[in-house]
Amino acid sequence: MVKLTFVIPSSLDYHGGIEKTVSRYFFYNDPDFTKTVIQGKHGFEGKNIYEIKSLYSRLIIRTSGKINFIIRLMAPAILQLDRIININTIKKIEKDSQIIYLTNNDYYYLFKYNGFLIWSEHGNLPSNYTGVKLLNSVISALIRNNLLFRKIKAVHLINCYNMNVVPFKKKFCVPNGVDSALFYPAEKKHETIRLLFVGRLEKSKGIDKIFNVFKNHVLDMELTVIGSGTLEYLFASPLKNINYIKNPDDKKLAEIYRNSDVFIFPSTLENFGNVVLEALSSGLYTIVSNTTKPRFDEPEKMNFLEYINSTEDGILNALNNIKSKLEYTGKYENRKAMHNFISQNYSWNVVLKQFYEKVKEAYLS
Incomplete structure (x- = not known):
């Protein structure tokens, strides 16, 4: 022993x-x-x-x-x-x-x-x-x-x-x-695109840039932010098209993933990014910082992930082009294939x- x-x-x-x-x-x-x-x-x-x-x-x-x-x-x-x-x-x-x-x-x-x-x-x-x-x-x-x-x-x-x-x-x-039995895709169709961020609310995670993009631009989508940290004050008051949940339990978190369409995580200081696996396992189109390359090249080849510059312009550009990406990832059979890939490997x-x-x-x- x-x-x-x-x-x-x-x-x-x-x-x-x-x-x-x-x-x-x-x-x-x-x-x-x-x-x-x-x-x-x-x-x-x-x-x-x-x-x-x-x-x-x-x-x-x-x-x-x-x-x-x-x-x-x-x-x-x-x-x-x-x-x-x-x-x-x-x-x-x-x-x-x-x-x-x-x-x-x-x-x-x-x-x-x-x-x-x-x-x-x-x-x-x-x-x-x-x-x-x-x-x-x-x-x-x-x-x-x-x-x-x-x-x-x-x-x-x-x-x-x-x-x-x-x-x-x-x-x-x-x-x-990742717990692939907990994080799995659901058949869904939303009239408004649902965007999700999960992580510590710190500048290194890029949440301040996401906040500024939503504050300064009119976007036809809803954002849910999950996490805690020094930037919690950004979400202290109700904001249009932004929902904030501090630390839900795992079952509730998995449900939120399933009810989302896109996961965004422009973190520049990430050794791996467990939340990225949770999002992909849930069948979400995923936007990450190009500083994580080549970590998620396989999901990128499968049209489920995009590397971007972790700037406000980089985030805005990705969000403005998101509808065309969801034509593929919005199909349940494609989300299921992504989930199976994550389950078999992670x-x-x-x-x-x-x-x-x-x-x-x-x-x-």
């Missing part, structure tokens, strides 16, 4: 893609693993779930942009302080765990652990660790020569096109997943089995 610990900066009941994914990892029944979770903030409670008081978690969750980047540069010092504050819990985890899996790679500095440490693409890869191309190249070279991050034994990629980019010798690729039943097979293979090899 392999003892595996997941480390997340927030908690399992936080409404982000990382937390939903780790929750799936944790509750999946694999007879060869016992699992533990360390949460960086108060939240979900249960057996084998530990909570630490993490200053770094508070800072990284509440900030974005340049401030967030500065905090990440200070990660080694802040996380050493976190280690001191939570020393008993962390030492217990280090003693009891055969594998520690980091969803935020900065948490490397929290541990003095000589066991099997896995770095994941849920956080930043060395190829884009700092945001500065030259410095990233230097970091990659140091890793390749075993001069930096030497405690990392393997890397889990969620985007397989990065396999040749990551400088670590031991690496494996398993994408994120359903949790497929992904979770692959994940534990790959972790086991990396650990034992």
